[in-house]
Amino acid sequence: LKRHSKFAKLTQEHVTFFQDLLGVESAVIDGLSKDASEDIEAFNSDWMRKYRGHSQLVVKPGSTEEVSKILKYCNDNLLAVVPQGGNTGLVGGSVPVFDEIVINMQRMNKIRSFDEVSGILVADAGVILEVADNFLADKSHIFPLDLGAKGSCQIGGNVATNAGGLRLLRYGSLHGNVLGIEAVLPDGTIVDDLSTLRKNNTGYDIKQLFIGGEGTIGIITAISIVCPQRSPxxxxxxxxxxxxxxxxxxxxxxxxxxxxxxxxxxxxxxxxxxxxxxxxxxxxxxxxxxxxxxxxxxxxxxxxxxxxxxxxxxxxxxxxxxxxxxxxxxxxxxxxxxxxxxxGISECLGHWGGVYKYDLSIPIADLYTLVNDTRDRLTKAGLVGEDDSYPVVDVLGYGHMGDANLHLNVPVRRYDKEVEKQLEPFVYEWVQKRSGSISAEHGLGIAKKSFIGYSRSPTMVALMKQIKNLYDPNGIMNPYKYI
Ligand code: FAD
Missing domain, CATH: 3.30.70.2190 (Alpha-Beta Plaits)
Structure with a gap:
């Protein structure tokens, strides 16, 4: 993978523009200056510490207008960007690959409104999932999504990844629960589709492109979502x-x-x-x-x-x-x-150093067979063992049985090319043969960039590319990722 030469390199002039625009000192972390190079590290590496970029600038907008001005400037100056929520994503989508500017949403953290009769919540994208759920608990409601990273992930990030989580079985997917979206396109256009209607059959449902779009066509700045009554x-x-x-x-x-x-x-x-x-x-x-x-x-x-x-x-x-x-x-x-x-499984898996993670949809009868087949394969290759000379600690599976969603996990003592060669494309071919999906709920990010063809036909990928080119003709939004 090579850095696109068409993208501009960050200069002091760019940094000054963002500092003037955002006004607040803490809203810009400037890696060009020596003092900030350490602070920027957390924004450059992902939750698993598997992917690491080299951004020299983090900007934290405080309003939709600021997001619009940031994106317009970046688009005009061909500065590539990566939208970032709580940075808990598991496919390396939320961190830069090279020097993309990180647009971190943590300052956009206000609940805008809640209607106790309809249960509809309107909130900024940067609200932490657990904060939204605690707010709703006080009103006897529940956020229709729950997951292990709730203390850090943001509702905008959840929507951008179309996260599934622990209660999809009961409350369904965000494609159904999200009623409206406010988003900003790379040219600065504010898409105000923050509808609070449950029914709205008036043409194409464009917000669906942002749900699970992984930050490739625009930045979600707010969502409206229907929340069920909390069960006592x-x-x-x-x-x-x-x-x-x-x-x-x-x-x-x-x-x-x-x-x-x-x-x-x-x-x-x-x-x-x-x-x-x-x-x-x-x-x-x-x-x-x-x-x-x-x-x-x-x-x-x-x-x-x-x-x-x-x-x-x-x-x-x-x-x-x-x-x-x-x-x-x-x-x-x-x-x-x-x-x-x-x-607690996700967190514990990293204990030995690293983990290869696969998030798969598989017809339920075959769901666990993949774990056994993968373990046999790695064992035969002499890669699994109890002492430190073996890279692989174990091969295990867990997941959302109710949604036929398996998390195949291979905790390792170190990331190892030989292990990778045994796992990929083996896992993806296995899933394709059973008409499963290579990404059930985590998305593609950079981790699965080359494997989209195992779950989507060339026609579908071509349609996705058309949409990407239409919304982001300069390709500045989250480049080098799956599309
Ligand atoms: P980030 O990681 O910051 O970003 C994820 C992607 O969305 C990136 O591509 C980023 O560019 C984009 N993005 C973020 N914010 C925006 C925005 N405002 N506008 C446009 N694009 C944006 N996932 C599940 O589906 N189910 C689970 O059960 C589950 N459990 C997890 C448990 C743990 C312990 C962890 C660490 C992760 C888990 N995940 C799970 C992964 C899940 O995708 C994320 O936790 C969450 O949805 C991402 O939210 P985030 O705010 O951290 O987004």
Whole structure:
């Protein structure tokens, strides 16, 4: 990959323009000056510390007008940019590849309005997901998306990646929940489509291009989103199972018996749970070791009714020998502890140094076969082992069972070309053969840039390129990434 020579190189004159425009000293981190070169590091490297760019400038706009002026100036001067939210993305999309200017959205963090009757929230893109959800909790509502990075990721970043998360099963995708978007195009045009209507069939639904667009056609500055009523009763069960066949049976039973109160059904293999135990040293929720674990959450309006339903479900699946052992959270602390065995996996995976991550949609019957096939392949190649001479620590899988979304993960002691060669394109070919998707919810970023063809036909890729060229003819928006 080479830096495009058409892009201008940052000069002191450019920096001065941004400093004058934004006024606030902390809104510009100027890497050209020696003092700031350390501060800029965090914006140049991603959450996994796998991708690292060399930007010399971070700008933090405080309003939509400022975003517009920044982009117009960059477009006129052929300065490439990368939009950045909470920088928790897992495909290297949020950091520069070369010297692109980072446009970080953290200062645009205001809730604009909330309608308690319709449940519609309008907020700036830079609001942290957890902050939005806590605001909604006070109003007995819930953000229709939840994920492990909620304390850092931003709702604009969530929309830009079309994040799926832990409750998609219940509340559906952001393509349905986001009602409106305010965005800025590279030429500075402000696209005001911040509709708060649930129904609006008036021509093309252009906002959908920004949802999951990964910052390649414009910057989202605000969203409006419909938020469900918060369920007063939330219950969680965690159980161990002996085979993936039984996991599928348990999922069917859960849909059947828990129906309208089922809000999450998550899968964790035994290896992922052992790994969390090794890293955190916490006491495991169940005795013994099972090849698979599931976490089931229900959300409803009546605690007694719901916990009785979940209790009956658990008894029934144990009686039918679908589930070997299980536990129901007795209080809030235990509920959070059970969730931490699922949500904590991502963080623990990095413990040994690095991790190869694959976020895949696979027809459910075959979902876990890929983990076994990948482990066999790496083992045969002599790359997996317990001591430091082996690069691979383990090969494991977990994910959103309810959405047939597998996270295949290979924690490693060091990033290694030989491991990469064994994994790619093997994983993508495997998924393509089963008509799955090489990116279920994380996007393509730079990590999957070369692999889009495994999930999209040449016609679809050509249509995407047409849209990219139409909105961003100079190609300044998040260049070198998937499109
Ligand atoms: P960033 O990482 O900053 O950016 C992501 C992409 O969006 C980049 O391409 C960036 O250029 C673009 N972007 C950011 N903000 C804007 C904007 N305002 N306008 C235009 N483009 C923008 N994802 C899931 O889907 N489900 C999960 O369950 C899940 N769990 C996770 C757990 C952990 C511990 C971590 C670290 C990540 C997880 N993710 C998950 C990844 C997920 O994509 C991100 O956490 C989140 O959606 C990205 O938000 P962000 O604000 O951090 O965006």
């Amino acid at each position: 009763a939330v219950n969680v069960a965690y159980f161990g199972l002996e085979s993936f066949e039984q996991v599928q049976n348990a999922f069917r039973e859960a849909k059947n018996q828990l129906s309208e109160i089922l809000s999450a059904f998550e899968l964790m293999d035994g290896r992922s749970q052992r790994l969390v135990k090794t890293v955190t040293g916490k006491k495991r929720p169940l005795e013994g070791d099972h090849p698979f674990y599931c976490l089931v959450e229900t959300s409803g309006s009546n605690t007694d009714h719901d916990s009785e339903k979940l209790q009956t479900f658990l008894e029934s699946v144990m009686e039918k020998e679908i589930v070997s052992d299980g536990v129901l959270a007795q209080d809030q602390t235990q509920l959070q502890d059970l969730w931490s065995w699922r949500e």
